[in-house]
Amino acid sequence: MQCYSFIKTMMILFNFLIFLCGVALLAVGIWFVNVGYFLIAAGAVLFALGFLGCYGAHTENKCALMMFFFILLIIFIAEVAAAVVALVYTSVAEHYLTLLAVQTIKKDYGSQKDFTQVWNSTMEGLKCCGFNNYTDFEESPYFTDNKVFPPYCCFDDVNGTEPCTKKRAEDKPVQGCFKQLLSDIRTNAITVGGVAAGIGGLELAAMIVSMYLYCNLK
Numbered sequence: 482m483q484c485y486s487f488i489k490t491m492m493i494l495f496n497f498l499i500f501l502c503g504v505a506l507l508a509v510g511i512w513f514v515n516v517g518y519f520l521i522a523a524g525a526v527l528f529a530l531g532f533l534g535c536y537g538a539h540t541e542n543k544c545a546l547m548m549f550f551f552i553l554l555i556i557f558i559a560e561v562a563a564a565v566v567a568l569v570y571t572s573v574a575e576h577y578l579t580l581l582a583v584q585t586i587k588k589d590y591g592s593q594k595d596f597t598q599v600w601n602s603t604m605e606g607l608k609c610c611g612f613n614n615y616t617d618f619e620e621s622p623y624f625t626d627n628k629v630f631p632p633y634c635c636f637d638d639v640n641g642t643e644p645c646t647k648k649r650a651e652d653k654p655v656q657g658c659f660k661q662l663l664s665d666i667r668t669n670a671i672t673v674g675g676v677a678a679g680i681g682g683l684e685l686a687a688m689i690v691s692m693y694l695y696c697n698l699k
Contacts, residue, residue, distance in 0.1 A: 496534025530552060533549040537549055546698075553691070557688070583612050586611060589621075592623075604658060607662060610655035611658065615654070635653060
C-alpha cells in the first residue's frame with residue numbers, strides 16, 4: 482500500500498510538471514508568433530497529457546489513466562517509427578523531405594509571416610541558406626517581389642547593406658540548412674542520442690506507472 486501511494490504521488494508530481502511545461506509552451510507560442518504554431522501544438526499535447534495524468538492519478542480514474550497511456554504510447558510509437566525510417570530509409574526520407582521543404586519554401590516564404598520568420602531564425606542561427614541552397618528561394622513570393630535572395634544567402638553582408646543578388650549568392654555559396662543541421666547533429670551525436678534515450682526512458686516509465694496504477698485500482 483505504501484508503494485502504491487508513493488508511485489501515485491510521483492505520478493501526480495511528474496504530470497504536474499508536464500502540465501506546467503504545457504502551459505509555458507502555450508504561453509510562449511501565443512506571445513512569439515515566429516515559432517507559435519509549433520509551440521502551441523506541443524504545449525497543447527503536454528497540457529492534455531499532464532492534465533490526464535494528474536487527474537487520473539489523483540482521482541484514481543481508470544478512463545483518464547488509460548487515455549494517458551494510449552496517447553503516450555502513440556507518441557512513443559511515432560518517435561520509434563520516425564527513428565527507424567531516418568536510419569533505415571535515410572536516402573528515401575531525405576528525398577521526400579527535400580521535395581516537401583523546397584516546395585513549401587517556394588510557395589510560402591515571403592507571403593506567410595510565421596513561416597518566413599521561422600526560416601529566418603533557422604538560417605540566422607545555423608548560418609545557412611534555404612533547405613539545399615539559395616536556389617530554393619527562386620519562384621518564392623519573396624524573390625518574386627524583391628528580385629533578390631534573403632540576406633542569409635550572402636553571409637558576407639547579412640545586415641543587408643547590399644542586396645543578395647544571384648551573382649553574389651553564386652560567388653559565395655552558403656551551405657543549405659539541412660546539411661548544416663546534419664553536421665551539427667553528427668558533431669553532437671552523443672548529446673542528441675542521450676537526450677533521445679532520456680525522453681524515451683521517461684515515456685516508458687510514465688506508461689509503466691500509469692498501467693501499474695490502472696491495474697491496482699479497484
